[in-house]
Amino acid sequence: MNIFLIGMIVYLIILIIIGFVGAGKAKDSDHYLVAGRGLTLPVLTGTIIAGWLGAGTVVGHANISYSNGFGALWWVLGGTAAISIVIAISKKLRRLNLYTVPDLLELRYGPIAKVIGSVTIIIAFTGIVGSQIKAMSYVLEAVTNIDPKIGAIIGALLVIFYTVMGGMYSVAYTDVLQYAMLLIGLLIAAPIAFSSAGGFSGWEINLPSSHFELTGGLGLSGALAIALPFLMLATVDQNLYQRMYSAKSASVARKGAVLGLIGGVTVMLLVFVIAVSSAVMFPDINPDLAVYVIATELLNPFLGMILLLAILSIVMSTADSYLLSPATNISKDLYNRFINKDATDKQILIITRIAVVVLGLIGLAGALWFDTFLRFMLVGYTVYGAGVFFPILAAFLWRGATYKGAVASISGGLLSTLIWEFGVNSSIPTIYIGATTSLILLVLVSLITKHSDSENADAFFAK
Template sequence: MQIVIIAAYLLFVCVFGVYIMRKLVKDSDDFMVAGRSLSKAVLAGTLLATFVGSGTIVGGASFVFQYGPFAGIFFFLGTPIGVLILYFWLADKVRVAARYTVPEILEIRYGKAARAVAALIILFAFIGITSYQFIGGGKVLHITTGIPEWQATLIAAAIIIFLATIGGLVSVAYTDFISAIFILVSLIAAVPLILSQTGGLDGMIAALPEAKQTITGGLTVPQMLGYFLPLFLLLLGDQNVYQRFSAAENPRTARTAAIGFFVGSVLTIGIILVLAASAAVLLPEIDPATAVLSLANQKLPVLLGGMLLAAAVAIIITTGNSYLLSASANLMYDLYGSLLGRTVAPERRLMFDRLAVVGLGVLAYALGTFFPTILALQMYSYTMYGAAITPALLAALVWRKATPAGGLAAILTGGVATLVWELALGKPLGWNSVLFALPCSVAVLVIVSLATATRENEERATRAIAGAR
């Protein structure tokens, strides 16, 4: 029954994606930013479905399983805080700017070199995020079908690449909207049945090991910050989120959708905290990465368990095809178009966009073989983006004293520092690389900008910031 439900969902989204593609995708603008026509409800749904992916249902659940629900609150807290900042500060600015990619926004303040470097870093980060969606999807299919995990991962990758290729953002957005509803209904329905097996919320918490009942879960403060900051920084500067705001009907729609995103993210995160912590009580010997998936497979009625597993697939697919699509925009618009100075005829641009999606999907599948766990790949990808891109991006939008030299130096420093900490130094003290890369990036941004500030640059920055309002 579970296999049937999952297969039915996959068939539905594929058929629906093809229908939307045939009906609405006419050119590259439709493919990349949905013709800038998304309504409030569809935009809120696609924001939620995109950001709550394998990093939540697998990576985040793994964290909660290992360290407890209270530590998990701190882990996930970056999402609602980031959404509030987007609502009060950034959503309307991004819609008015109306760009395809974040490097385009950076170019306005920092020049072409910053755009090229940022595009390369975002490609590295987003290929990593796409990669762990493939792995997460493979885990679901492996649990439900028993086929070898590598084959299941390959199938998940093929489905994600297919959906991203056929319809672009306009297709992804509408399938996301439906998936978001399905996800929330399935998760909400599962909670009372699981808590009835743990003696309620209080019984579940009391049955946890003592360390998992603490606010830190046995982690040090630097370790906790190392898990909190990557997700928070990614959300604040996430090109995927910015592209969706750019696809809104107007700036007011973008801000209203941020409210729906906030409510949906808080509800989803709260349920994942409960389910993953319950798995630690009911199924303490399982692989932490399968916490929610194993609950669905072993502790729920077949129909609801199948729905929850299909919801997990929905979460993973919607996030995977979104990040894959977003990375293809960097490849085509920032690198092939801007850096190399190549132009594509309008009638051929859509074909090139689709070829880029397929090529990047293959790279994402290959990258997944180099990281031992989804949580490790998640932290690397988030930090690569959050430390290198977010400080320079926020400064470009709100800080008049940021200079081209400062922005470019910050982007380079954040990216290099992440690689040095992860690869060359092997994560000293067990700290995630964000604790090293972020301070380096921010310090370089401030120091170099102040050292190279001119009155002409500040006047140009004032005009650029005003244009984003």
């Protein structure tokens, strides 16, 4: 048994313990879904960062950094812009005292928007869960030679287990542990990788000149196709909003978002350094494995174990977050709102936990079906961002948005994204089609339709 397996077993035991502790605290749906709205600043900060990053950073961002150098900084730019917007609205988000993004859509636009928004999130987030499961299989395959399909199954079952057990309590406290693991691992690996690659001079000598262009050889269109999905996802990310709703107060929510931005950007820049250095030392590997190979081929066994556990932990933290969110949509936004309005807390908890299991297994099926991580991840990001980004921004910024405009925008963004991605063979990035369709429909339909009695703009514009 190698040192990684020993470390992994110890780490997984800790996660299981946290799951059981969380189960004891999740006595009702309020505690299960938003941790009793009592997360303190340190816990909130850790769970914001861990939920925000994940495989999108240690695999997706690493892939782009390895392949396109400075072009990957557009990913960082997209994430930074997104969290900056969230900071601006964080206090208002907490004061709304909601549970989910569809709650927000219903408050502003009415129940039809809630239903369509819920469907969009369930589709998109289940796909994102699958991409995280695929990333977990990379870790297990890299160090144990286990079949990646078996690795995906193991990772999926573990995430399903501790999410089912404790809900937001388990998610939040495991996130803190997982972010700490990631930061330690990256802080150790980045200077070693950078030095081993020969520093900046080693980068310049061994990498294509396009790596040092502003767009990394992608061109402006390609660079924006990297930045926009992350920007549009993170700005209206239900995971992030659930953390705002879980904060102890509006002030804690805002401070947590600010610290989350600082911590998140730090992690992304460390991954950038490691992945670009990896391109110098290991020029012929799968770009998805740019960070993994540093752990297995460059670092000594103990330090490599720390980095691999860090990668595994942050991927799992994102998987649990994106698993709990759509399960909440099913139990609160669909079941409790439309099917059983008198549902007890116990019934809501049961439905949520069943949804966690079912969606986790669907995500696992997707992980086994998709061949490449990056495409899988970007599809999930684009489905969600193109569907709800503009209607949610309009909820805070434009009184003129109507419920018919929002419904048309969400539906058009979702359908155009799925049709373009899976039914049209084109070099035009899907995000351009989905986002443009969503924006045009929101504006045009809102301008030609009247407000309905189901809308409540005052909740978003009251001072």
